[in-house]
Amino acid sequence: MNARRILQSEHVVGWAFAFPAVLLIVVFGIVPIVWSALMSFQRTNLLSTPEWIGLDNYRALSKDPLFKTSAIHAVIYAALFVPLSVGGGLFAAIALNRRVVGIRFYRIAVFVPVVASTIATAIMFLWLFDPYFGLANWALEKVGLGPFGFFTSPNGALYSIVVMTVWGWIGFNAIIYLAALQGVPQELLEAASIDGAKSWSIFRNVTLPLLGPATLFLVVFTSINAIQLFDEVYFLTGGGPGTATYVPVFYLFQLAFQQGIAGYAAAIAYVLLIVIMILTAIQLWVGKRMVYYAS
Amino acid sequence: MSEQTIEEVTGEALLEPLPDDVDPGQGRTVFSAWHLVLLPLALVMVIPLVWMVVTSFETLNETRQFPPVLVPGSIRWQNYRDVLEQAPFARWFLNTLFVTVAVVIGNLVFCSLAGYAFARLKFFGRDVVFLLVLATLMIPFQVIMIPTFLIVRQLGLIDTLGALIVPNLAGAFGIFLLRQFFRTLPIELEEAARIDGASRLGILFKIVLPLSGPALATLAVITFMWTWNDFLWPLVTIYSSNNMTLQLGLTTFQGAHQSNTHLLMAATMMSMLPLLLLFFVAQRWFIRGIATTGLKG
Numbered sequence: 001m002n003a004r005r006i007l008q009s010e011h012v013v014g015w016a017f018a019f020p021a022v023l024l025i026v027v028f029g030i031v032p033i034v035w036s037a038l039m040s041f042q043r044t045n046l047l048s049t050p051e052w053i054g055l056d057n058y059r060a061l062s063k064d065p066l067f068k069t070s071a072i073h074a075v076i077y078a079a080l081f082v083p084l085s086v087g088g089g090l091f092a093a094i095a096l097n098r099r100v101v102g103i104r105f106y107r108i109a110v111f112v113p114v115v116a117s118t119i120a121t122a123i124m125f126l127w128l129f130d131p132y133f134g135l136a137n138w139a140l141e142k143v144g145l146g147p148f149g150f151f152t153s154p155n156g157a158l159y160s161i162v163v164m165t166v167w168g169w170i171g172f173n174a175i176i177y178l179a180a181l182q183g184v185p186q187e188l189l190e191a192a193s194i195d196g197a198k199s200w201s202i203f204r205n206v207t208l209p210l211l212g213p214a215t216l217f218l219v220v221f222t223s224i225n226a227i228q229l230f231d232e233v234y235f236l237t238g239g240g241p242g243t244a245t246y247v248p249v250f251y252l253f254q255l256a257f258q259q260g261i262a263g264y265a266a267a268i269a270y271v272l273l274i275v276i277m278i279l280t281a282i283q284l285w286v287g288k289r290m291v292y293y294a295s
Numbered sequence: 296m297s298e299q300t301i302e303e304v305t306g307e308a309l310l311e312p313l314p315d316d317v318d319p320g321q322g323r324t325v326f327s328a329w330h331l332v333l334l335p336l337a338l339v340m341v342i343p344l345v346w347m348v349v350t351s352f353e354t355l356n357e358t359r360q361f362p363p364v365l366v367p368g369s370i371r372w373q374n375y376r377d378v379l380e381q382a383p384f385a386r387w388f389l390n391t392l393f394v395t396v397a398v399v400i401g402n403l404v405f406c407s408l409a410g411y412a413f414a415r416l417k418f419f420g421r422d423v424v425f426l427l428v429l430a431t432l433m434i435p436f437q438v439i440m441i442p443t444f445l446i447v448r449q450l451g452l453i454d455t456l457g458a459l460i461v462p463n464l465a466g467a468f469g470i471f472l473l474r475q476f477f478r479t480l481p482i483e484l485e486e487a488a489r490i491d492g493a494s495r496l497g498i499l500f501k502i503v504l505p506l507s508g509p510a511l512a513t514l515a516v517i518t519f520m521w522t523w524n525d526f527l528w529p530l531v532t533i534y535s536s537n538n539m540t541l542q543l544g545l546t547t548f549q550g551a552h553q554s555n556t557h558l559l560m561a562a563t564m565m566s567m568l569p570l571l572l573l574f575f576v577a578q579r580w581f582i583r584g585i586a587t588t589g590l591k592g
Contacts, residue, residue: 022409230437
């Protein structure tokens with residue numbers, strides 16, 4: 001009777017239910033976070049016994065020209081990708097939030113790239129942006145531009161990746177904005193329009209502020225995404241031409257899995273983690289202020 | 296993160312169907328100036344996909360022309376057959392399907408159990424553990440992949456499908472999504488069942504889960520998409536062609552057939568087909584799932 005009661009207590013049942021998932025998250029989530037930190041203070045190549053070297057990895061990192069190049073590329077990429085994909089998503093969401101004939105088709109057209117994998121997207125754009133036979137150069141030629149080398153051009157490769165990834169993310173951002181737009185109380189918009197406000201003014205002064213939380217979320221979310229850029233670079237350009245598209249995660253991958261310099265790579269990972277934590281903290285901080293402002 | 300900000304970010308409305316689903320055809324105008332915006336937007340978004348499909352039916356010769364051949368001379372299904380013959384495509388397809396289904400089932404089971412525990416049961420250390428789970432939600436995989444690789448190697452899973460399945464059987468996203476959903480369900484039903492002597496497991500499976508269709512469908516669809524499309528983790532853990540997934544296989548196929556654009560497009564199309572079908576069938580769950588990703592903040 002007593003044993004039965006213990007077995008049915010919320011402590012036991014709760015832990016029994018949570019245990020499998022929590023174990024997986026600890027082993028493949030929490031442990032690696034801590035281990036990464038330790039590795040970043042070690043010299044290790046994934047095979048030998050690690051050697052403790054203190055801050056040496058971080059010191060070397062601060063003087064590594066290739067890391068600097070990667071970081072600059074990440075900043076340039078983010079500075080373009082974030083406003084273009086968030087702004088594009090907002091634009092698409094406003095257009096899609098209309099009841100017009102064919103809206104179902106328009107929505108599918110904007111949303112469907114979301115299910116395309118990074119590799120499938122990269123293959124599609126490799127073909128679209130083919131320097132010799134690509135559709136893009138053909139269209140640009142019609143308006144008197146090009147031809148461009150796109151992914152093969154030292155000056156254009158990074159921007160070509162921006163265009164491609166913006167295409168891939170607009171649908172995602174539009175969905176978030178569309179959900180937020182539908183949360184805007186209809187009474188507010190009607191009240192403003194009865195007061196004689198023009199539609200642009202209603203959008204600027206009523207709708208846009210109410211979209212603030214969604215915008216905040218998307219800016220931070222897409223920034224974190226920008227920092228994670230890897231698949232497209234690995235597959236399309238291999239960091240090139242030269243080092244034109246080297247980005248931190250690509251560099252990290254090369255160091256850890258191709259050159260076996262894992263401790264140093266872990267230091268890069270931790271720098272990225274800190275940047276991401278700062279971005280998340282900013283989001284929470286601004287978010288709190290916004291909530292207070294709204295109430 | 297507090298629950299206020301979560302609702303603030305996503306808005307309650309996202310769990311409602313889009314208005315289009317509510318009253319189709321009502322109050323629509325036949326022509327609106329918005330078409331002038333929507334049509335170009337839609338075209339830009341579908342061109343890469345349409346061009347892939349068109350090219351996948353062309354001959355090699357047709358792909359090597361400039362200006363490009365916009366309408367192929369005939370629909371060459373042979374390209375698709377060639378792909379299946381020239382690469383272990385069927386194998387990659389089955390590997391991907393197996394891994395994806397296993398991961399989806401794992402997430403549905405383990406995240407339901409954990410989500411229910413965090414939503415309804417008071418157990419020792421619950422809040423600390425939940426915070427720990429939430430903390431992993433914002434850590435991108437790229438940042439922890441080196442030690443994760445070492446752990447999976449220690450488990451002897453490198454170059455097996457297990458490497459792709461085991462670490463992903465449960466995730467913070469699913470736990471969080473389901474916990475939030477379970478908390479919105481009326482607790483009275485569960486209390487009544489408890490008085491009738493039902494066990495917690497019985498309540499979860501007979502009362503809570505049957506009411507949770509939308510949340511479970513959302514989790515299933517999103518997990519399916521993430522797993523199907525994942526590239527970096529398979530790249531790090533899988534070496535043999537026999538154990539590759541489609542994304543990894545596509546890159547090796549591209550390496551071997553760089554100039555066979557028509558075959559490459561057919562291969563890419565085939566790799567996307569299941570997700571495209573799922574998208575058309577379960578569009579609302581995709582949209583709901585993505586809107587819920589807003590919770591990730």
